[in-house]
Amino acid sequence: MDLVLTGATVVTSLDPPAVRSGDVVIRDGRVAEIGGDPPTGAERLERPGCVVVPGNVCAHHHLYSTLARGMPYRLEPPATFVEILQRVWWRLDRALDEDSVRLSAWSGGADALLAGTTTIVDHHASPATIEGSLDLIAEALGQLGVRSVLCYEVTDRDGPERATAGIEESRRFLKGGFPLAFGMVGAHASFTLSEETLERCVELARDADAGIHIHVAEDAADERDAMVRFDRRVGERLAEAGALGPRSLLAHCVHVDGPEAELIRDSGAWVAHNPRSNMNNRVGRAPVGDLGVKVALGTDGIDGDMFAESRTAFWRAREADPAIGPPWILERMAASARFAGAVFEEPLLGTLAPGAPADLMVLEYDPPTPLTARNLAGHWAFGLSARHVRDVVVDGDVVVRDRRLVRSSEPEVRPRCREAAEALWRRMDDLEAHPFEPQRGA
Numbered sequence: 001m002d003l004v005l006t007g008a009t010v011v012t013s014l015d016p017p018a019v020r021s022g023d024v025v026i027r028d029g030r031v032a033e034i035g036g037d038p039p040t041g042a043e044r045l046e047r048p049g050c051v052v053v054p055g056n057v058c059a060h061h062h063l064y065s066t067l068a069r070g071m072p073y074r075l076e077p078p079a080t081f082v083e084i085l086q087r088v089w090w091r092l093d094r095a096l097d098e099d100s101v102r103l104s105a106w107s108g109g110a111d112a113l114l115a116g117t118t119t120i121v122d123h124h125a126s127p128a129t130i131e132g133s134l135d136l137i138a139e140a141l142g143q144l145g146v147r148s149v150l151c152y153e154v155t156d157r158d159g160p161e162r163a164t165a166g167i168e169e170s171r172r173f174l175k176g177g178f179p180l181a182f183g184m185v186g187a188h189a190s191f192t193l194s195e196e197t198l199e200r201c202v203e204l205a206r207d208a209d210a211g212i213h214i215h216v217a218e219d220a221a222d223e224r225d226a227m228v229r230f231d232r233r234v235g236e237r238l239a240e241a242g243a244l245g246p247r248s249l250l251a252h253c254v255h256v257d258g259p260e261a262e263l264i265r266d267s268g269a270w271v272a273h274n275p276r277s278n279m280n281n282r283v284g285r286a287p288v289g290d291l292g293v294k295v296a297l298g299t300d301g302i303d304g305d306m307f308a309e310s311r312t313a314f315w316r317a318r319e320a321d322p323a324i325g326p327p328w329i330l331e332r333m334a335a336s337a338r339f340a341g342a343v344f345e346e347p348l349l350g351t352l353a354p355g356a357p358a359d360l361m362v363l364e365y366d367p368p369t370p371l372t373a374r375n376l377a378g379h380w381a382f383g384l385s386a387r388h389v390r391d392v393v394v395d396g397d398v399v400v401r402d403r404r405l406v407r408s409s410e411p412e413v414r415p416r417c418r419e420a421a422e423a424l425w426r427r428m429d430d431l432e433a434h435p436f437e438p439q440r441g442a
């Protein structure tokens, strides 16, 4: 049956901004038309005074970190980025079992969807349970109704068997089977990848016709390691290995220098910029202005709230460069959606043009000033937030209605998540800091 959203103002595009009024007709998972007479017999969602906006895309997430929120910590506090990995995330990932993978994905997916995020691009690691882990995530997200791009994080830090298992999990998942969850080849970062493992990732991406999703120069330690081991910077190493291309997704790029930024731009690769995570880990400021137009935004596991991430991204960027104004946020959000659209071969994803996938949210936003295409960016920077999200539609299905999940019950599943979190923390408590070290040189 057709679905019609009536009475709302409709943002049909973020970049360039376009705003109009008219009922939105959704048919077979797509925007059929805006304005005109609604078809008879359609299901109506009456939303007078609301604003309909294309769904947000989180271009870099770690759903497996969801159950880490508020966890106890007993080791010496980490002082550096590498220590944060050794003492926190590389203990957490090894403590994950099937149940906690599934419930992390559900929990993080629910948070994202309720905040208006309709596509999650995830980077997953669970070294104790690799095979089938991407299916657990795809099933949990499918149960909620959120679209996703998933990958398993291939790395040599847990030994050669697990590196191979990561590649095999990617190969298996890339064969498909989930209409709303597509795959990429995940790789951790240059400093935990041998030449051979990186080569195998590139080969798999080529064979499976998929992109590579990898952390790049998040911390200076990654660049130092590449110089010591290969006498090259990370960007040069990845370019020579064939890992940079128009479908690659490079998370962070905080420490890339001018020539590396040029390599990245020339390759057509996407960059996922995660400003809140960068601040939290104190790794530095990404040179976002040098990385071209394919800079998308991600949360790096902090949460699924792209309103919060995009506003922080704006202030962080503007603090460094007064030429950056509010339209920059809309360009980044549109780039994030274009990335997802490229993976799903849906070039209209992230717009509400006729024929676009019906991924959108209804905002209960009664602005103090008129909302127009000219000032949409100002409303985004200084007004809009996840608290305005009332309904969410993905692939034409209403998956959040009146601020509640439609297909899943929070009161039923959240308590199970909290139980799984406590069990996960207990298993984690038995693990010491991970011994893996990047090369530092003399």
Ligand SMILES: [Zn+2]
Binding pocket: 060, 061, 062, 123, 215, 251, 300
């Ligand atoms: Zn990350």
